[in-house]
Amino acid sequence: MSADIVYRPIGILHTPFRDLEGMPIQPSGEASAPGTAQIFPAFADGLKDLEGFSHIILLYHLHQVQRADLRVVPFLDSETRGVFATRAPTRPNPIGLSVVKLNGIQENLLTVEGLDILDGTPLLDIKPYIPSFDERSEHRIGWLEGVDGNASTTISDDRFKAP
Amino acid sequence: MSADIVYRPIGILHTPFRDLEGMPIQPSGEASAPGTAQIFPAFADGLKDLEGFSHIILLYHLHQVQRADLRVVPFLDSETRGVFATRAPTRPNPIGLSVVKLNGIQENLLTVEGLDILDGTPLLDIKPYIPSFDERSEHRIGWLEGVDGNASTTISDDRFKAP
Numbered sequence: 001m002s003a004d005i006v007y008r009p010i011g012i013l014h015t016p017f018r019d020l021e022g023m024p025i026q027p028s029g030e031a032s033a034p035g036t037a038q039i040f041p042a043f044a045d046g047l048k049d050l051e052g053f054s055h056i057i058l059l060y061h062l063h064q065v066q067r068a069d070l071r072v073v074p075f076l077d078s079e080t081r082g083v084f085a086t087r088a089p090t091r092p093n094p095i096g097l098s099v100v101k102l103n104g105i106q107e108n109l110l111t112v113e114g115l116d117i118l119d120g121t122p123l124l125d126i127k128p129y130i131p132s133f134d135e136r137s138e139h140r141i142g143w144l145e146g147v148d149g150n151a152s153t154t155i156s157d158d159r160f161k162a163p
Numbered sequence: 164m165s166a167d168i169v170y171r172p173i174g175i176l177h178t179p180f181r182d183l184e185g186m187p188i189q190p191s192g193e194a195s196a197p198g199t200a201q202i203f204p205a206f207a208d209g210l211k212d213l214e215g216f217s218h219i220i221l222l223y224h225l226h227q228v229q230r231a232d233l234r235v236v237p238f239l240d241s242e243t244r245g246v247f248a249t250r251a252p253t254r255p256n257p258i259g260l261s262v263v264k265l266n267g268i269q270e271n272l273l274t275v276e277g278l279d280i281l282d283g284t285p286l287l288d289i290k291p292y293i294p295s296f297d298e299r300s301e302h303r304i305g306w307l308e309g310v311d312g313n314a315s316t317t318i319s320d321d322r323f324k325a326p
Contacts, residue, residue: 005170005224005285007256043255046233048245052305056247059222059258061168070209082211084219084289087296092206093170093287095222095258099297122168124256126247128304132311133250134262135298141291142215148295 009122010046011039011108013060015115020064020089021158023116035100035115037123044108047126051105055129056112061122062094065160075154076147085142089160096121099129172285173209174202174271176223178278183227183252184321186279198263198278200286207271210289214268218292219275224285225257228323238317239310248305252323259284262292 015035017023037058039047050056071080072088083091101113110126141148178198180186200221202210213219230253236242237249246254264276273289304311 003171005172005287007168007170007258009166009168010255043233043247046246046255047248048234048243049248049306050245052303052308053248054301054303055299057260059256059260070206071211080211082213083209084206085210085212085216085291087290087293091288092173092209093222095170095288097220097222097260097290099299101299124168125254125258127250127260128248128307129299129302130250130304130307130311131298131302132314135294136218136262136264136292138217139292139294140215140217141293143212144291144293145215148293151295 007124009040009061009124010043011037011123013037013058013115013117013121013123015117015119017118020118020161021156023156033114033116035112037110037112037126039108039110039123041108047105047108050126050128051102053102053128055099056102057127057129057134058098058100058115058123059125060096060117061124062089062096063120063122064118065089065094068092073159075156076150077143079143081143095124170287172203172224172287173206174200174286176200176221176278176280176284176286178280178282180281183281183324184319186319196277196279198275200273200275200289202271202273202286204271210268210271213289213291214265216265216291218262219265220290220292220297221261221263221278221286222288223259223280224287225252225259226283226285227281228252228257231255236322238319239313240306242306244306258287
């Protein structure tokens, strides 16, 4: 039931962000932020056909997160929320998810837009973004109702830094 | 660079599907398939505020996948594709992602709709589905252009079973 699950990075994400503080909090916050995903050569064969997709889903390991909180005060809020009702990084399993624009692929290097994460973040998986699988037309967004628009202008502070 | 990354399940997913063969291939394929996510009591505190969201993103470990393929023939296609350009389970890090409808929460039990995975799958993370973060309006979907609609009627065969 609670056996360890072991993954290994398939690559490394490169971004302009060197500190957990002062980053855009979501890709939509800095849609033009440049980034690259460097795929390790052993996995480059799996990139075939990917450039047909304008957007991809990146799953990555939030390697600088030092603790897990079950309750957090998210950047867009002043109230304490359950961590699973937020996108805060201090999660039991610190897996990050971003939908990014894929601008090009050169051998094992993907050029993307909108990566809101630390330089050097280990990449776990790439999936094609497929609206018919990944989008839902009818939705409620709980505590984010009315504040999600602020994601585009909100910058991180040090609240999720260790300890 | 390639250090092990270790996660532990936060819960277990329960679905009607006991075999990798004969399942809907995507949640959209069986929008009404019932499922439950049983969160381990130690993590239940993180569920606060989640029921305000109509849809959630589940990340889970595809525990029955026994191998990784860099090239696959996806269910919707007859050509060999790079695995990262598909949603096939035989990935280097077999992390599954589903956007599901959240019908209710009772203590540590989430009732959801549209889980296309095996009964007993270990759950890694829950994130709220937030259209302004997770949806992109302009998109190309590569090899899936014209065939993604078939996902709603396609049933899995044994191609991703071991060995």
